[in-house]
Amino acid sequence: MGKIAIIFSSLPFLLCTILMVAQAEDPYLYFDWKVTYGTLSPLGVPQQVILINGQFPGPNLNTTTNNNIVVNVFNQLDEPLLFTWAGIQQRKNSWQDGTPGTMCPIQPGTNYTYRFQVKDQIGSYYYYPTTGFLKAAGGYGGLRVNSRLLIPVPYADPEDDYTVLIGDWYKQSHKALRKTLDQGKSIGRPDGVLINGKQGKVGDEKEEPLFTMKPGKTYKYRICNVGLKNSLNFRIQGHKMKLVELEGSHTVQNEYDSLDVHLGQCFGVLVTANQDPKDYYMVASVRFTKYHLQATGKIRYTNGKGPASNALPEAPTGWVWSLNQFRSFRWNLTASAARPNPQGSFHYGQINITRTVKLVTTANTVDGKLRYAVNGVSHIDTETPLKLAEYYEAADKVFKYDNIGDDPPANVDQLDKITLAPIVLNFKYRDFIEVIFENHEKSVQTFHLAGYSFFPVAIEVGTWTPEKRKNYNLLDAVSKYNIQVYPKSWAAILLTFDNVGMWNVRNECMERAYLGQQLYISVPTPERVLRDEYNIPDNAVLCGIVKDMPKPRPYTP
Incomplete structure (x- = not known):
């Protein structure tokens, strides 16, 4: 009887211990992806496309803040493969960023398992x-990364949540386009635009709707430009769009007839x-652009009684309109949300700038072949990923740090x-840095910074000078x-x-990135400790000069 009493008196403690263990780690979501080729006709002409589990576009990853994501990728293509998770800030984990500067590619006929956490994030990616x-x-x-309950x-929970992937598209295969670039030529204008893998046809009453809506209900649409070359304007016939989130941040909820969605946005x-x-x-x-290309997709009311009008809403003209729209975007400072940059949240305008880096984009030929550059240098990928070379203390055999200046010549010539x-x-760990992107060309450029969110405090015509800081938005930039x-x-x-690792800065125009308009930023840890950066994954693929080198000592707690 005494023993039984002891067991039962210990039960609350055991239950508490079990709950603590269960709550020690955030939930895991597991995905298996089989990546293959297939034949489809997105623009009416049969062509080779990439399928993930037989789908084009690939399956949606539906996650929640702080979920741990495990994606096992089986590469059944005929060439090496890597995936990047655009906008996901992998804290202390550039090992999984999926760029040639951070990882060795997944070879044909093999698989690799990505493991990362959507730490302190919400939003559309x-x-x-x-x-x-x-x-x-x-x-x-x-x-998508949903907010925890x-x-x-x-805003009120929407009736449903839809993903809209828009982007320009070429009829040529990726191999033909790559060959053109390797020959030092531009791939030229795209052949069309797709919405969720389809071009659509105005006036085709047999065309099935992409989405349905119930009268009186409100729906969330997540719109991403996944294209190669062009900014796109998105609009919905007869409907206003209330902006509530932009690239992972809640915004002031203004209404828009249309939105300019730049590459990667x-x-x-x-x-x-x-x-x-x-x-x-x-x-x-x-x-x-001087040419006009568009795609359409239907939305159907569940009790709909008629076809869509063939009179489509017009897109705005000129880039000044687009610049003014950008200036209307404001961060919602009253919203509760996961914030991946706590040091900069709300008070970023009160932090002293420790370093200013100006990045000027140019284009020219090298040995008769087209190249794009940043501060006069065109990036080339190395056989040994930069992150691995750095980790194995072999960086000096692969690259040189700071081979472009912080302040290039004022004369772009x-x-x-x-x-x-x-x-x-x-970049020194935890430095607060000002980065200036300067575009002397005639096209709109869009740049992405992996591993971070940042505050875009100004976009203006002309060239930047320190005096321009007086025009910065230091309060509620998104x-x-x-x-x-x-x-x-x-x-x-x-x-x-403040995120240790090797992080890619790239032009989201894939032609420009492929031909050199990108770079990497190394943010080293002062000490080899897990507080600052995770250890190299046990399943990391090794290649280049580090393939047979002994593994450095692991980071310590």
Whole structure:
């Protein structure tokens, strides 16, 4: 009897211990992906596309803040493969960022398991392949991070949540396009635009709707530009869009008739089914070009009684309109939300800048072949990923740090002579840095910074000078991961570099990135401790000069 009493008196303690263990780690989500080729006709012509589990676009990853994501990728293509998770800030874990500068590729006929956490994030993102210009064949899909139930969002739960992947598309295969680039030529204009893998056809009453809406209900649409070359304008016939989220941050909830969605950018909008019950067209069309390309997709009211009108809403003209729209975006400072950059949240305008880096984009030929550059240097990928070379203390055998200056010549003509080299900037851990993107060309450029969100404090026409800081928005710039730079203009971002690792900065125009308009930023840890960075994964693929080198001592707790 005494023994029984002891067992039962210990039960609350045991239950408490079990609960503590169960709550010690956030939930895990597991995915198996079989990546293959298939034949589809997105623009009416049969062509080879990339399928993930037989799907084009690939499956949506539906996650929640702090979930641990495990994706086992089986590469059944005929060439190496990597996936990046655009906008997901992998804290202390650039090992899983999926770029040629951080990982050895997954070889054909093999598999690799990605493991990362959507730590302290919410919002709309997407994934895509980064190797061999494979993105031109697809392989992309939506990635959403829902807010935890305990954290309220600043709007009522929508009736449903839809992912809208828009992007330009080429009829040529990715291999043909890659060959053109390797020959030093531009791939030229795309052949069309897709919405969720389809071009659509105005007036085709047999075309099935992409989405349905119940009258009076409100829906969330996550709109991402997954294209290769063009900014796009997105609009919904007869409906307003209330912006509630931009690249992982809640925004002031302004309404828009249309939105310019730049390469790599994602918006979250609310759309209410408050019009006559029938079909309506979504429209995505190219911006800032002399040619016109568009795609359409139907939205159907569940009790719809008529076809969509063939009169499509017009897109805006000129890039000044787009610049003014950017200036209307504001961070929602009253919303509760996961914030991946706590040091910079709310008070980023009160932090002293410790370093200013200006990145000037140029284009020219090298040995008769087209190259794109940053500060006169065109990046080349190395056989040994930069992160691995650094970790194995062999960086000096692969690349040189800071081989582009923080402040290039004011005369852009002096940058016309382009050299080829891997570009790696070395940033001190936890420095608050100002980065200026300066575009002297005639096209709109969009840049992505992996591993971080940042504050885009200004975009203006002309060239940047320190006096321009008086025009910065130091209060409620939207924390985001992409920045567009308009023709003959500059853009300024501010952020604390507190995420240890090797992080890619790339032009989201894939032609420009492939031909050198990208770089890496190394943020080293002062000590080899797990507090600052995770250890190299046990399943990491090794290649290049580190393949047979002894593994360095692991980080300590």
